Amino acid sequence: MARHPRESSDQHLVAKGLSATSVAALFLLLRVFAVTDYDWNAAFSLAGTLGLDDVVVMVLGTLMASPVLGGIALAILLPEALIHQIRLGRPSWTNAGNLIWLLIVALFTGALIWTYRTWWVLVVAAVLAVVLFMLLRAGKRDPEGSRLAHWFVSSSALIVTLAALVLAATVQTPWVSLEEIQTRNGLVRGYVVENPPGYLKVLLDDEREIVIVDTADVTGREEIAPRP
Incomplete structure (x- = not known):
């Protein structure tokens, strides 16, 4: 039995949507592993802070990071x-x-x-x-x-x-700015990947590990411009 033209059009749109979602998911996965130097534990910790709705910002940030x-x-x-x-x-x-x-x-x-x-x-x-x-x-x-x-x-x-x-x-540089975060316990140099009330989730610049910083301990934050 021949398919109705509208049914074929709807299936085509669904296929395109699934394809775009798959590409977005792959992009997200690659970014998570790249910025954590392909470390499984750090990537697992970082993955929980991201979703498909972050992909647009990540694409722009990736292009501008390097x-x-x-x-x-x-x-x-x-x-x-x-x-x-x-x-x-x-x-x-x-x-x-x-x-x-x-x-x-x-x-x-x-x-x-x-x-x-x-x-x-x-x-x-x-x-x-x-x-x-x-x-x-x-x-x-x-x-x-x-x-x-x-x-x-x-x-x-x-x-x-x-x-x-x-x-x-x-590109191993994350999609957010590098910061030097002054705390009561010393200097933290990294990328703030999540900023919910009460704490900062920071990806360290050198070790590429995730650390949690209590905002009550933060005394100052300074952005560092990327190098050409």
Whole structure:
């Protein structure tokens, strides 16, 4: 018996939702292990503080935590989004999603370069853009390269997903700022991963262990900016 079009559409939406949830769960798992230096006990302690609703903040924090790795990711994403937008043609409602994505990537790139003077990001992005343009125009002269370039500029979702998962597994800096916490018992240097009433759950910077700090003992907190 043939399926009703609405039933097929609903199943497709459910499948996409499950896929997105699976990717979010994998990203969360990779981040928990990466920031704890793949220590099982520390990862177990940290996992209890997180949920799928934290993934968006974690993605942004991961991209911004390591200027070098973030710069590499942006140097790849910027030319891909730019060329894809050029191929889509004049901005319109039908390609507004890609245009917004391009503006977001450009904003992150501009902010990173302005903060850390990482001009190499623009150089790498420009070289990659030139290579992609040449491959796209190669046609019959280089069919394999042309197909690869066409796939690259039309696979934004896959590339973004892979980049996010690679960063999740390799960036050991957590998605929150490094802090020096002055307490009555001495200095605690780490990342506050949970801040409920009465205590702080801190991931130590060096040992990558979870410690509990009573807020009554805290005499001062200072954020430390990440190094380029």
